[in-house]
Amino acid sequence: MQTKTHPEYLFNGSHDAGLSVLDRAFAYGDGVFRTLLVRHGIPVNWDLHHAKLRDDCECLKLDCPDEALILEDIKCLFNSDGFGVLKIVVSRGEGARGYAVPANIKPNRVVIRLPQPTYSAVNVDEGVKLFLCSIRLSKQPVLAGIKHLNRLENVMARMEWSDPDFIDGLLLDENGFVIEGTMSNVFARFGDKLLTPDLSQSGVAGVTRARILKMSDALDLDVKVQAFTLDQLFEADEVIICNTLFGAWQVRALSNRSWNKQMLASKIRTLLEG
Secondary structure, eight states: OOOOOSOSEEETTBSSOOOOTTBHHHHHOOEEEEEEEEETTEETTHHHHHHHHHHHHHHTTOOOOOHHHHHHHHHHHSOTTOOEEEEEEEEOOBOOSSSSOOTTOOOEEEEEEEOOOOOOHHHHHTOEEEEEEEEEEOOOTTTTBOOBSOOHHHHHHHTTOOOTTEEEEEEEETTSBEEEESSOEEEEEETTEEEEOOOSSSSBOOHHHHHHHTOHHHHTSEEEEOOOBHHHHHTOSEEEEEETTTEEEEEEEETTEEOOOOSHHHHHHHHHHO
C-alpha cells in the first residue's frame, strides 16, 4: 500500500493541530469558507476565489489570512500533479462563552484537500432534475451573498429529499422569489435575456455565477440580475444551475414542469473551461 505523503488538511499551517471546542466557528458558525478545484497543483480561478474570500471576511469584520499563507498551505497539500477539491475555512477564532467578540482574537484558517467528485455523464448530456424545497430562505441583507459557515437553511432543505434522481433542491424566499439551489446558483433564459436572481436579501453569490454574469457578449444574451418568482421560472425557455465544481447543467425537470434539451449549458461550460 502506498503511503500518502501529503496531509489531508492543515490547521494554521500544521497538520498536528485542530479546532478548539471554544472556536467560534464551532459554537456560532462565525466564519466563512470557499470551495474550489485544484488542477496540476494550481487552484483554479484563484484570484476570483481569493477576492471573494477576502470580501466575505470584510463583510463579517473578520481578518482574512494573508494570501501567501493560504497559497503555502495549498502547495503543501497538493503537489504539482495534484488534482482535487480545495476547501478553505476561516474562523474568527477561539473565544469565551457569549456572542461578544473578544479583543485581540486571532482568526484560524483550515485548508482541506478533498477528492474531486465524479458526476454522471447524464447530468452533462441530458440535464438534471431539481427538487422544489418547502423551506423558505430568510432575509438578512447583512449576510446576503456571503458564504458564511451557518448553512442550516441549506442543511434542512437538503434533508427534504433522498431520491438520487434529484441533483439539487430549489430554494425560494418567503415571498416566493427564486433564490438559489442548495449547492448552486440559478440562471433562467427568457428569449434573449439570461437572468439570475437578486441575492441582495439572501442566498450565496458564487464565483461561477459572477463569471457567467460577464458573458453577455460571448453568449449573445443580455445577462443580468433580476428578481423572478417560481411561476415566472416555469415560463423560462431554459433553466441552468451552476457552481464551481460542476460548471453548468441544464435543468430538465422541476415539479410538474419539464424543458427540452438545449445547448446553453454546454456553451456556458465551454466558456467557463476556456
